[in-house]
Amino acid sequence: MFKNFWKKPLGFKFATLxxxxxxxxxxxxxxxxxxxxxxxxxxxxxxxxxxxxxHFLGTSYDGLDMFTALMHGARMSTxxxxxxxxxxxxxxxxxxxxxxxYRGTYDKIMSSMFNMMLAIPNLVMSLALISVxxxxxxxxxxxxxxxxxxxxxxxxxxIIPILGRIARSSTLQWSSREFVLASKSIGTKNLQIIxxxxxxxxxxxxxxxxxxxxxxxxxxxxxxxxxxxxIPGGASWGSLLAIxxxxxxxxxxxxxxxxxxxxxxxxxxxxxGDYIRANLDKRESKI
Amino acid sequence: xxxxxxxxxxxxxxxxxxxxxxxVNDATIALEQGExxxxxxxxGSGKTVLSRAIMGLLPGTATRTGSIKYMGKEISDLPExxxxxxxxxxxxMIFQDPMTTxxxxxxxxxxxTESLTVRLKLSKKEAHxxxxxxxxxxxxxxxxxxxxxxxxxxxxxxxxxxxxxxAVSCKPELLFADEPTxxxxxxxxxxxxxxxxxxxxxxxxxxxxxxxDLGVVxxxxxxxxxxxxxxxxxxxxxxxxxxNMKMPYTEALLKSIPRLETPTGTRLPVIEGRxxxxxxxxPGCPFANRCPYVADKCRAEKPPLKDTGNGHLYRxxxxxxxxx
Numbered sequence: 001m002f003k004n005f006w007k008k009p010l011g012f013k014f015a016t017l018x019x020x021x022x023x024x025x026x027x028x029x030x031x032x033x034x035x036x037x038x039x040x041x042x043x044x045x046x047x048x049x050x051x052x053x054x055h056f057l058g059t060s061y062d063g064l065d066m067f068t069a070l071m072h073g074a075r076m077s078t079x080x081x082x083x084x085x086x087x088x089x090x091x092x093x094x095x096x097x098x099x100x101x102y103r104g105t106y107d108k109i110m111s112s113m114f115n116m117m118l119a120i121p122n123l124v125m126s127l128a129l130i131s132v133x134x135x136x137x138x139x140x141x142x143x144x145x146x147x148x149x150x151x152x153x154x155x156x157x158x159i160i161p162i163l164g165r166i167a168r169s170s171t172l173q174w175s176s177r178e179f180v181l182a183s184k185s186i187g188t189k190n191l192q193i194i195x196x197x198x199x200x201x202x203x204x205x206x207x208x209x210x211x212x213x214x215x216x217x218x219x220x221x222x223x224x225x226x227x228x229x230x231i232p233g234g235a236s237w238g239s240l241l242a243i244x245x246x247x248x249x250x251x252x253x254x255x256x257x258x259x260x261x262x263x264x265x266x267x268x269x270x271x272x273g274d275y276i277r278a279n280l281d282k283r284e285s286k287i
Numbered sequence: 288x289x290x291x292x293x294x295x296x297x298x299x300x301x302x303x304x305x306x307x308x309x310x311v312n313d314a315t316i317a318l319e320q321g322e323x324x325x326x327x328x329x330x331g332s333g334k335t336v337l338s339r340a341i342m343g344l345l346p347g348t349a350t351r352t353g354s355i356k357y358m359g360k361e362i363s364d365l366p367e368x369x370x371x372x373x374x375x376x377x378x379x380m381i382f383q384d385p386m387t388t389x390x391x392x393x394x395x396x397x398x399x400t401e402s403l404t405v406r407l408k409l410s411k412k413e414a415h416x417x418x419x420x421x422x423x424x425x426x427x428x429x430x431x432x433x434x435x436x437x438x439x440x441x442x443x444x445x446x447x448x449x450x451x452x453x454a455v456s457c458k459p460e461l462l463f464a465d466e467p468t469x470x471x472x473x474x475x476x477x478x479x480x481x482x483x484x485x486x487x488x489x490x491x492x493x494x495x496x497x498x499x500d501l502g503v504v505x506x507x508x509x510x511x512x513x514x515x516x517x518x519x520x521x522x523x524x525x526x527x528x529x530x531n532m533k534m535p536y537t538e539a540l541l542k543s544i545p546r547l548e549t550p551t552g553t554r555l556p557v558i559e560g561r562x563x564x565x566x567x568x569x570p571g572c573p574f575a576n577r578c579p580y581v582a583d584k585c586r587a588e589k590p591p592l593k594d595t596g597n598g599h600l601y602r603x604x605x606x607x608x609x610x611x
Contacts, residue, residue, distance in 0.1 A: 178387040185344060186402045186453060187375030196401065200392045 012275060015268035022265060025071050026078040049253055060240075060254045061247035069240055070261055076148075076236035077262070081217040084152050088159030089210050095160070096167030097202060101175050101194055111168065114161035122158045122220050123227075129154035130229045148231055151224065155217050162216075166209045170202045204280045211273035215266035222262055237261050289359065291461050291493040292318040292341065297353035297363075299333070299340050299517075306566040310336040312517045313353070320460070323487060323494040325504025325525070327540065328514035331562050334497045335383075337514070338463045341495075342378055343370045357461070375406045379459040381483075383466040385446035389438040395449055396434030402456050421452040425482060444475035448482065455486055462487065462494045468503060480507050501541050505529065513537045516562050516573040519592070523599040531608065533601035535578050572604070580605055 005013065049058045049066070057066035099110035117125075134150035174180070175198060183193050222238030224230040226245065234240045237258040244254030299311040311333045318324055326334045339345050341355055343362070355363040357377060362370065382388045390398060396418060403414035415434070422430035425448040438446060447467060454462060464483060468476040484507045487494050496508055504511055504525070511528050513521040513536065521534040532538050539558045560577035563569060572578070575585040582605060590604045 178382050178384060179390045181344065182380070182382055182388040182450065182453070183390075183401070185342065185374055185378075185380040186457065187371050187373070187406050188401065189371065189405070192401075192405060196393065196397075197390050201390070 011271050015271040015275075018264050018268045019272070022074050022078055026075045029071060029075045047251075049257075057257060058251075058253050060234075060244065061251045062243075064234065066253065066257055069234060070237070070257060072235065073237040073240050073258060074261065076231055077218055077221060077238065077265070080148070080152050080155065080221050080231075080236065081214045084155035084217050085159055085163075085210055085213045088156035089163040089206065089213065091156075092160040092162065092164035093167040093202075093206055096164040097171045097194060097198060099164075100168040100171035101190070101198060107168075110164070114164050114168070117157070117161040118165070122216075123223055125158055126151070126154040126220065126224055127227065127229065129157070130224070134229075144232060144235070147229075151221070151230065155220060158220065159213055159217065162213060163206060163209060167202060167206055170205045171198055174198055174201045204276060208273045208276040208280065211269045211276065215269040215273075218262055218266055218269075222258075289320065290317050290356075291320050291322075291358060292316070292495075293354075293356040293359075294341060295354045295356075297337070297340065297351070297355060299336055299345070300350050302348050302350065303566065308565045309517050309568070310349075310565065311340065314514075314519050316512060316519070316522075318461070318493045318495070320493055321487070321491040322510070323484075323496060323508045324510040324512060325508035326495060326497045326512050326514060327499065327501055327504055329499055329540070329558070329562070331516075331565075332514040333517040334499075334514050335465055338380070338465055338495055338497050342374070342380055342463060343367070344380070375402055375457045375459065377459055378461045378463065379454040379457065380463040380465060381447075381450050381454045381467045384470045385443055385450050386470065388450055389446055391438055393437075394434065395436050395438065395441075399434070399449065399453055399456065402453060406457050417456075418452075421456055422449075424486070425449070425452045427452075443471050444479060447471060447475075447479055451479070451482065451486070455490060455492070458490055458492075460492060462492045463497070464494060465497045466499070467496070469498070469500075476503070483507065500544070501537075502544055513540070517565060518573065518602060519600070520574070520603070521599075521601045523601075527597070527599050531595075531599065533595070533599065533606035533608065534603050535580050535607060536574050538607060539577075539579075572602075580607075 005016070045059055045061060045063045047055065047058045050056060051058060055065045055067065057070065059065055060069065095110055096114075099107040130147070130150050133153075134147045180193060180197055183197055188196075218237075221230055221236060222241060225236065225238030225242040228242065230236065230242065231239045234243050240258040241255060241262075244251065244258065248255055294314060294316045297311060297314045298309070301308040301310055314337055316324065326337060328334045336345070336349075340349070340351060343365070345351070351363060353363065354361060357373065362373065389395075396415070399418040399421065400411070400414040403409045403417055404411065407414075409417060418434065419430045422433055427433050427445065427448055433449075438449075441449070447470075451467075462483075467483065468479050471479060480503065483494070483496075486492070494508075496504055498504055501511075508525055511521075511523065511525050512519050513528075513534060515536050521528065521532075521537050523531075523533075528537070529541075532541070536558075542556050543558060545555055558577055563573045563576070571586040571588060572590055575581050578585065584604050588604075590602050592600050592602050593606075594600055
C-alpha cells in the first residue's frame with residue numbers, strides 16, 4: 001500500500017503525512033521538552049500566528065501558546081477517537097459477524113438492537129449519557145477523568161451499531177459463499193470457520209469504515225465540546241474551539257487553527273477509508 | 288460386502304412461500320464399499336438436494352423423512368454436532384464450481400492443511416508434508432510452490448484438483464462429487480474424472496457422482512440412478528442401463544448429447560417442455576407431458592417402481608423394449 005509512496009496522488013501523500021504526524025505527536029507528546037501546555041504567557045495574549053517570537057502559531061486570548069495547546073489537543077482528540085472506534089468496532093464486529101453467521105433469533109435481536117441504536121441521533125445519545133453519568137452536583141462536580149471516560153464510552157456506544165451493521169452485512173455476503181460450505185463439509189467447527197474464512201474476508205470492509213468512523217467520532221467530540229459537555233479546559237481540539245468561540249472577534253486564529261486540525265484529520269481518515277475501499281474493490285474484481 | 292450407505296424412502300420437502308416444494312420423493316439407494324453410483328438428471332430434478340440431504344448439509348427450511356444409514360448407523364436424525372464428526376473423515380464433498388469453493392484471501396497451503404491439523408490433529412510440519420504429498424497425488428506440478436499460491440492464480444482445473452485434494456485429505460469412506468466437472472473446460476473434464484476414479488480405487492472409497500451428463504458417468508461409475516422431478520425413475524448397473532434402457536426419459540437424455548457424426552447445421556436434439564411444478568402434486572407420471580410414447584394411463588396414474596429381476600429398476604407403464 002505504501003509502495004512507490006512519492007508517485008501516489010497528492011491527497012494520499014498529504015493524508016499519510018498528516019496522520020503520521022498526529023499519531024507521532026499523540027504517542028510521543030510526553031517526551032517533548034515543551035512548555036507545559038496550560039502555562040499562561042504574560043507577554044503575549046491573542047496574537048495571531050507568526051506575530052510574536054517564541055509562539056509561532058500565536059497565543060490564545062487567555063495567553064496559551066497555540067502550538068503546544070494544539071499538540072496537546074491532538075493527543076486527547078486522537079485518544080478519544082481511536083479508543084472508541086477500536087473498542088466499539090471490536091464489539092460491533094463480534095456481534096455483527098456472529099449474528100450474520102448463526103442467524104435465527106439471535107440475529108433478529110441483534111439487528112433490531114442495531115437499528116434502535118441507529119435511530120437515536122449520535123449527539124443526543126452521547127448528550128444523554130454524559131448528562132446522566134458524568135454530572136456531579138454543585139459541591140462535587142464530576143472530575144475531568146470521569147468525564148473523559150464517560151465521553152469515550154458514550155462515543156463507543158455510538159460506534160457499535162455502525163460497524164456492527166457493516167460487519168453483519170459483509171458476513172451475510174461471505175458466509176453464503178461455497179467455500180464456507182466446503183469447509184463445513186470437511187468437518188470444520190463453526191468458530192474455526194469464522195476465524196479462518198469469515199474474518200479475513202470481512203476485515204478490509206470493517207477497516208475501511210473504521211477509518212470513516214474515526215472522523216465521525218472526532219467531529220462528534222468537537223460538537224459535544226461546543227455544547228459544553230466535552231472534555232473541559234481546552235484539552236482537546238473541540239475543547240479549544242469551544243473556548244475560542246467566545247474570543248472570535250479578537251483572536252480568530254483561536255477558532256480556525258483547531259478547526260483546521262479537525263478538518264485535516266477527518267479528511268485524511270476519510271481519504272484513507274476510501275483508498276482501502278477502492279483497493280478492496282480492485283481485489284474483489286480479481287477473484 | 289457391507290453397505291457403506293443405505294438410503295431408504297428418503298423424501299425432502301422445502302417449505303416455501305408458494306407451498307411445499309417436493310424436491311426428492313421416496314429415493315432408495317444403497318452403496319457398497321468402493322462402489323460408485325452416478326446420479327443423473329436435468330437441472331431441478333433433485334440430484335443436488337439428494338446428495339446434500341444424505342450429507343446433512345440442507346438449510347433449516349427443509350424437512351426430511353425416511354432413513355439414511357451410514358455404515359449401518361442411522362444418521363438422518365443426528366444433530367449437526369455429531370454429524371460434524373463424520374464430515375471429512377467419513378463423508379466428504381466436492382462442489383460444482385471450484386471458482387467459489389476456495390477462500391480467495393487464503394493461500395492454498397493453509398486451506399489444505401486446515402482439515403489435516405483440525406480433523407486429524409497432525410502437527411503443522413506433518414500436515415505440510417502430507418499436504419504436499421496430496422498435491423502430488425492429484426498431479427499438481429511443483430507442489431511446494433503451489434502451497435504458497437492464492438486461488439486467483441490458478442486455473443479452474445487446478446482449483447478443482449485442490450478441492451479434490453482437500454476432500455480426500457482425511458480419507459473419507461464416501462465421497463460426494465456434485466457436478467465436479469460442470470464448471471470446467473471439456474479438455475480438463477476427462478482428466479479430473481480420471482483422477483477421481485483413480486483416487487476412488489486407491490482409497491477404496493464409495494462415490495456418488497452427481498451430474499447432468501450421461502456421458503460423464505458412463506465410464507466412471509458402477510451404477511446409475513436417473514432422476515426426474517424428484518423421483519428416481521431408473522436405476523441399473525451402468526452396462527445394463529446403456530444396453531437395455533427402459534425409461535423414455537433416459538433415452539431422451541442420451542439422445543440430447545450432441546454427436547460428432549451428425550452433419551454441420553443439424554439442430555441439437557432437446558427434450559421439449561419443462562419439469563412439472565414441484566409445488567403441485569398432480570396425478571400421473573411427471574414425465575407424461577414430454578414423453579413421446581405417452582398414453583392415457585400415463586396421465587391418470589403414476590407408475591410404481593418396477594424391477595426387471597436383475598436389479599434394474601424403472602418407473603414406467605410402457606417401458607422401451609416392453610416389460611421384462
